[in-house]
Amino acid sequence: MYMANNYEIFKQNWANSTNQSKVQTDGQQVVGMIYGLTKQQTMKKNQLEKMLYHTFPEILPYMKNSTPLWIYRFLIPQFAGSQKGKVKRAYCH
Secondary structure, three states: OHHHHOHHHHHHHHHHHHOOOHHHHHHHHHHHHHHHHHHHHHHHHHHHHHHHHHHOHHHHHHHOOOOOHHHHHHHOHHHHHHHOOOOOOOOOO
């Protein structure tokens, strides 16, 4: 009903959305990519928090507002060996 009463507005909006310039289309792609990367970053931070909650719960109070760099430095040496071709494995018996 709304569309029937406001057909001219919908027609104009449709024309504007389908006949976009290259700059507008590229801008929308960039905004979409930034949105996707932000969403991915949030997911990774949530995974890190969940992992730390189970392995190092004493670190969580330091992560209230953001993750300090020293936490990353604390975690990176555990994986740095695999990047140099030296894989360190810990066996739990």
